[in-house]
Amino acid sequence: MTSQVRVRFAPSPTGYPHVGNIRTALFNWLFSRHWGGSFIVRIEDTDVVRKVEGAVEAILDSLRWLGLLWDEGPEVGGKHGPYFQSQRLKTYHEVAERLVLQGNAYYCYCSPRRLEGMRAEQVRRKQPPGYDRHCRNLSPKERSQKEDEGITPVVRFKTPLEGKTPFNDLIRGEVVFENRAIDDYVLLKSDGYPTYHLANVVDDHLMQISHVLRAEEWLSSTPRHLLLYQALGFSPPQFAHLPMILGSDRSKLSKRHGAVSITEYREEGYLPETMVNFLALLGWSLDDKTEIISPKELVDKFSLERVSKTAAIFNKDKLSWMNGVYIRSLSLDDFTQRALPFLEEGLPASVKRPLPPDYVKKIMPLIQERAKTLAEVPELVRFFFTQELDYDSRLLIGKGMNQEVTFGALKEAKAKIAELKTFDTDSLESVLRPLAAGLGLKTGQLFGTLRVAITGQTAAPPLFQTMAVLGKEKCLERINDALENLARPAS
């Protein structure tokens, strides 16, 4: 008997992985790494109807992206495979058959129509909906009659009519369910696929899973699973039900809450280290102040005792803040490397590709601390690449200035800049700062005007650094353009 920790992430490929799924994966991964155990990925593709093409790849990609590598599962294999439930149907059939033989399950021939009618009636009479056990005690004769009619039955679990099923949830403590509140649920569907309940229990046992860490929505199903373990003579794993992640309106996360799939966050330019850090803190905390925490420390300190019991709302503002923190912490090279794909993608088509590496490298330090996501980098640096600036010429005229003053200031500035032999931050500052005083302008006024002329924006990286990167020629061109724009009567 080993006390090896073996946990699994068992997604169903019925859609792209959302933050809730991934948070569950993260906690499983952290738990396994903390205890030196194994992290297993198992694909629960038992719902043929809802199966989504590409979902498995999206799930695995997301895990890899976040660094949540698995010890057993798709692609890497393992000695308890296969790790796709659709490839394990024979096992489920055998177990279901055994259950029927043992008297713990039975064939049910009820038509969907009958079940529907039954449920409607139950709801109408305000009774708890649930299977009425119509086929629970069919005689052999009745059964063969149904078989003769060509009906493919489902296999239902013969839930004990009395008693209680208690268990100790590692996060919530003692939980008890009355068996009579549990109906005879389906184990094997008529299409030959098992339901979650059967496949999950069988595989967790066969794969020697020691701890089941899953979302709270499974809490009510746990007694069903426990009853199944009992009937099968398997010793159940330990259960821990994680708090759910909710949308801003406190309902289950869905499309209307904006980005829900983890792949969308990736596309929006959130760093994987941000997601890991943020998701870890959604339902778990180290202490009363730790916000930024490394994966290593997460693994080191993770514990189920510090997992909270209450559902959490996904706070995107805080995510963005945290992403900014991580972006700023990147080395310049790393930041550049990561931003590059977003630049190639996000810059206007008119900008020549490939982007000149040296030029890009000079720009990046100017915006690194201004970017909250990688996806907004193209917008922040666009004016460095585009030929023509498109802005309202009225922006050139700063507070307390008029057209004439602005025009003169730009002209003077242009002259000073043109005289410059060395064109860098210091030389620009040494000539432009005095110029402001000479013109009787505040530095903010002169620099503001120049900023609009140079960048087409009122908010941009520091002016002199920006100009130094752009180069003398381009700066002069843009000031010329600004002068022309100013001279043109505003329409």
Place this chain on the structure above:
RNA sequence: GGCGCAUUCGUCUAGCGGCUUAGGACACCUCCCUCUCAAGGAGGAGAUCACCGGUUCGAAUCCGGUAUGCGCUACCA
């Protein structure tokens, strides 16, 4: 309707009977820094700890009830 879980600033959370005038973070506001925007620094506002009872010398912390929210109640997971 039944069953289950939960309930501390708008949000994420700390708190596990006295150290709490309930701490931190995001967001918000003010000021400083400053050529704008960021970043950074200093402050501020924001929670009668859902409510009602009980236990106790003492409760956000323990117990009970109520309310509210969420989940489950499918041949979905």
